[in-house]
Amino acid sequence: MLRIRGLTKSFTDHLRGGTIRPVLRGIDLDVAPGQCVVLTGASGSGKSSLLRCIYGTYAADTGSIHLDTPDGTVDLARVPDRDLIRIRRGQLGMVTQFLSAPPRVSARDLVAEQGITLEHSTGLLTELGLDPALHALAPSTFSGGERQLVNIAIALARPRSVLLLDEITASLDHNRRATVLRVLAERKNSGTALLAIFHELPDEPGFIDEVLRLDGGRVVEAVA
């Protein structure tokens, strides 16, 4: 369960005389196990900033981000660095549009580094639709869509209780997009909570449980 209350975030730019730019102005949000909540809204409405605050890439100003873990409920807005790193290796996964990978590690090794066997890694890459001829190569030479499949495989390598997805299907062709959504639906059905931003809303029946529209760093509308 992910439970967010009163979350605010602003950036203070000390190189511009301390200009303060608020990006989140009080977000309340729940995502239950096995639920998929989708964030929509214009560019700059705070969707990606919200995901980054949950993952800890941005430090929240105020409010709480409670996540249930095997060691109890943790407030990600206040969690010590080491605990955050441990939670990212365990319960909390994030996939963005961009793969930032070391330049010379092969796709299957990158995925296996999550703590799974090479066999499992190649199986997952194949399931997601990455050409087996590419598995032993470094993703630096891959197309945007192929890199994205590796990125998704890294996040799906281990079971997660929460997955944060930031436009992960944007660079995929129609078939691969459908495959990725099917794999995500399986994870969702086995209890993973999904909080996602999609460029184009998936119309797979039953996949999306709730759509929230953000504007100016606030949730302004909930669409069932």
Place this chain on the structure above:
Amino acid sequence: MTTPALEVRELTVRYGGTLGCADISFDVQPGEVLGIVGESGSGKSTVLGCCGLDLQPTAGVVRLSGRDTAAVVGAQRRRLRNQDIGIVRQAAHEELRLGISAGGNIAERLLATGHRGFQAIRARVDRVYHEVELPAGRMDAAVATFSGGMRQRVQIARALVSEPAVLLLDEPTTGLDVSVQARILDLIRRLQRQTGVAMVIVSHDLAVIRMLADRLLVMRQGRVVEAGVTDRVLSDPRHPYTQLLVSSQLEV
């Protein structure tokens, strides 16, 4: 929580009237990678020098696997340094003796920690020499005949041959060609994961830090001005100096 491989508490170093570093505290667990960034003269190398037992703190404590290093002196200190700490520097000649062979440079650390028996030493040196992917057949050649990238590999082999608890890297890829740099980083990353050694890496290159470090310290004028999980510090820098540092790099 297990005993940290390296623990630094309230470390201060003064060079006469000049401050090297002030009130530095951090610890690194086995398997963790800590990055340190900051401009020249910010105190990074002073901190690393104290961790590597090359410098004595003016105040504060450096513990290796729980052991206070201030109490360890003389031959014991040299032995501890050769056994428990591996160091890779930007300038290979500071750590290696260029006139002797690669194998000799690597074996020297084992000899310094009391290993005896030619066959056993040779076997360990041979194994680590191949692990760092140095060309077979060059082990008995003088390091002076090696390229910059190969010298860094010899340093890495020498650092890891004693199976240290802590690996200290001071700008390990600065000055290398980009392609060589990528291969050295790949090697460091792979060996760190394989061995689970605790690692501290100092680099000017934020992309290198982003790739390797779990957590990051930002130093300025001898003090830590910001610390945190690496992607947080680099994506949401809060101290004015960190903002300047991040905005000065073209892309990280």
